Amino acid sequence: MRRNAIFALLAVGALLVSKQLLIAQASRNADFDANGIVDFGDFILFAQAFGSNQSGFDLDGSGNVDFPDFILFAQRFGDGMPEEDIAVTLPGGAKLEMVWIQPGRFLMGSPDSETGRDDDEGPQHQVTITKGFYLAKYELTQAQWESIMNTRPWATFGASGDPEKANYPAFNMEWRDVQLFLRRMNENERREIFRLPTEAEWEYACRAGTRTTWSFGEDESQLESYARYYENSRSATVLENGIIAYGNPEPQETGGVFANPWGLYDMHGNVWEWVQDVYGSYSGQTQTDPTGPDNPSHSELFGYAYPDAYIVIKGGSYIDDAQEVRSAVRRSGIRSRTGFRVLMEHR
Numbered sequence: 001m002r003r004n005a006i007f008a009l010l011a012v013g014a015l016l017v018s019k020q021l022l023i024a025q026a027s028r029n030a031d032f033d034a035n036g037i038v039d040f041g042d043f044i045l046f047a048q049a050f051g052s053n054q055s056g057f058d059l060d061g062s063g064n065v066d067f068p069d070f071i072l073f074a075q076r077f078g079d080g081m082p083e084e085d086i087a088v089t090l091p092g093g094a095k096l097e098m099v100w101i102q103p104g105r106f107l108m109g110s111p112d113s114e115t116g117r118d119d120d121e122g123p124q125h126q127v128t129i130t131k132g133f134y135l136a137k138y139e140l141t142q143a144q145w146e147s148i149m150n151t152r153p154w155a156t157f158g159a160s161g162d163p164e165k166a167n168y169p170a171f172n173m174e175w176r177d178v179q180l181f182l183r184r185m186n187e188n189e190r191r192e193i194f195r196l197p198t199e200a201e202w203e204y205a206c207r208a209g210t211r212t213t214w215s216f217g218e219d220e221s222q223l224e225s226y227a228r229y230y231e232n233s234r235s236a237t238v239l240e241n242g243i244i245a246y247g248n249p250e251p252q253e254t255g256g257v258f259a260n261p262w263g264l265y266d267m268h269g270n271v272w273e274w275v276q277d278v279y280g281s282y283s284g285q286t287q288t289d290p291t292g293p294d295n296p297s298h299s300e301l302f303g304y305a306y307p308d309a310y311i312v313i314k315g316g317s318y319i320d321d322a323q324e325v326r327s328a329v330r331r332s333g334i335r336s337r338t339g340f341r342v343l344m345e346h347r
Contacts, residue, residue, distance in 0.1 A: 029059055030076040033130070037080040037346065038073075040103035041130030044288070046073055082346065085263070086134060091188045092147025098134040098344055099263045105129070106204050107211055109282060109328055114213055116323025120330060123284035127200050130289055135197060135205050136341035138169075138254040138265050139273065145170035148184050153177070154251075167253050171271045171339040175311045178274055178340050185342070196276040197343040199312045199330065200290045206315070206327045208262040213326050215260040215267065220322050226260070227268035227325045228252045233318035249319045268325040271339040272313040279312045279332040308333030 030038045032045040049057040049065050057065045059072040088096040109124040110117045142154065143166035153172045173181075178196065185194040197205065208215050216226045224232045228251070235247040255265040277292025292312070309332055316325030317337040323329075 029056070030073050030079070032057065037132060038076045038078060039080075039130075039132055040105075040128070043073075043077070044128065044130060046070070082132070082134075085137070088344065090144055090147045091184065094141075094144045094147040096140075096144060096342060097137040098342075099137050100346075101133055101135050101201075101205050101262065103129050103132045104204070104209075106207055106209075108200060108203055110213075110326065114326070114328070116326060117328070118330075120281065121328045123282060125282060125284050126286045127204065127290060128286075128288045129201060129204050132346055133197075133201065134344040134346065135201075135264065136343075137259075137263060139271060139339045139341050140170050141167050141254055142170045143167065145173070145181065148181055149177070165253070167255075169251050169254055169266070169271045169339040171251060172336055173339075174335060175274055175308045175333060182342070191347070193345045193347055195343055195345070196274055196340060198289075198291050199275045199277040199314065200287070201343065202273065202275045202314050203327060205262065205264060206260065206267040208260045208264070210261070210327075215327060216258070223268070223322055223325070224257075226258050227316075227322075228257060228266060228270040228318050229268070229316060229320055229322060229325050230318070231322075233269075251318050267315055268327075269316050269320065270318055271315075272317050272331070272334060272337050273315045274333075274338055274340040275312045275314055277312045278310050279330075308335050308338075313338050 030042060030046075032042045046057055046065075046069075050070070052065050053063055054065060057069065059069040062068065082100045085097065085099050088098060090096055105126060105128045107124050108127045110121040111124060112122065114121075142152070146152065146166075154170060156172070182194050182196070186192050206215060210217075212218050214223065214226065216222055223229065230249050233249040233252055235250075251271055254270065257266065259265045260267050280293035311333050313331050313333055314329065316329055317334075319337060
C-alpha cells in the first residue's frame with residue numbers, strides 16, 4: 001500500500017515537473033520576435049500562424065498551432081515587460097525621466113468632422129505599434145540640452161533664455177542639431193538606443209488610448225489644464241485703472257499642466273516637437289510600425305541647406321490656438337518654436 005502511494009506521488013511529481021518544463025519551454029518560445037518581451041508584436045505573429053503547423057509557434061508540441069497554444073501564449077504575455085518608469089543620467093549629469101509605452105493599436109489622423117482639421121491629417125488609418133518603448137516624460141529642457149551640447153539656441157528669445165529657466169523646454173534648434181544631441185547620447189551609452197519617436201509613435205503616445213480631439217476629451221474649456229497654448233502662455237499685469245494687460249506668449253516650465261492618461265506632459269502645446277519622419281501624405285492603409293515616406297532620406301537631409309522644412313513636427317506650441325494643439329495636428333519644421341522629446345528603445 002505504502003509502495004503504491006509512493007509510486008502515485010512520484011507520478012504526480014513527474015506530471016508537475018513535466019508541466020513546469022512545458023511552461024518554461026513556452027516562456028522561451030513565446031518571444032517570437034526575439035526582442036526580450038512577450039508583447040503585442042508577438043501576438044500579431046502568433047495570430048498569423050494560428051491554425052498552421054509551424055513548429056516555432058507550436059508551444060505545446062502537439063503538431064498544430066491551436067487553442068491550447070493560445071492559452072500558453074496568454075500565460076506568457078507580458079513576460080519581460082518593464083513595469084516601472086526610469087530615469088536616464090545624461091553625460092553632463094542631468095536626469096531624463098522616461099515613461100514606458102506599451103505596444104498596441106490606434107487610429108491615426110483625424111476624422112473629417114473634427115473642428116480645425118487639415119487635409120493632411122487624413123485619411124484616418126489603423127496603425128499597429130509592435131514594440132514598446134520609453135518616451136521622455138517631459139519635453140527636453142534647457143538644462144538637459146546644455147548638459148550635452150553646451151549651447152543655448154533659445155537665448156535670442158528674451159526671458160525664455162534666462163539662466164534660471166533651466167526647466168523650460170529647449171527650443172530653436174535645427175533638426176540636425178537634435179540628431180547630433182542624440183548621437184552624443186548614444187556614444188555615451190555605447191549603443192544605438194536613443195532617437196526621436198516616429199510620427200506614429202508620437203501620436204500613439206499622445207493619444208494614450210483615446211480617439212478624441214485632445215487626449216483628455218472633446219471639451220475645449222478644459223484645455224488650459226492640459227496644454228500650454230496662446231490662452232495661458234502670456235503674463236498678465238493688472239494696471240492702475242484695473243485693466244489687465246497681457247504680455248507676449250512664451251514657452252512655460254515643463255510639467256506645469258496635467259499629464260495625459262499615460263503620464264506624459266506637454267504633449268499638447270508649449271513647443272512643437274521634432275519627430276523622426278520626413279513629411280508626406282498618409283496612404284490610408286492599415287500600417288505596422290510606419291516610418292514615413294522614404295524620400296528624401298535622412299542622410300540626404302544633412303546636405304540640405306534647410307533640412308527642417310522636410311521633417312514632421314507635432315503637438316503645437318505656446319503661441320498657437322486650441323485647434324493647433326490637437327493630437328492629430330502635423331506640420332513640417334518651424335524651427336523657432338520647436339523642441340523635442342527623446343525616445344529610448346527597449347533592448
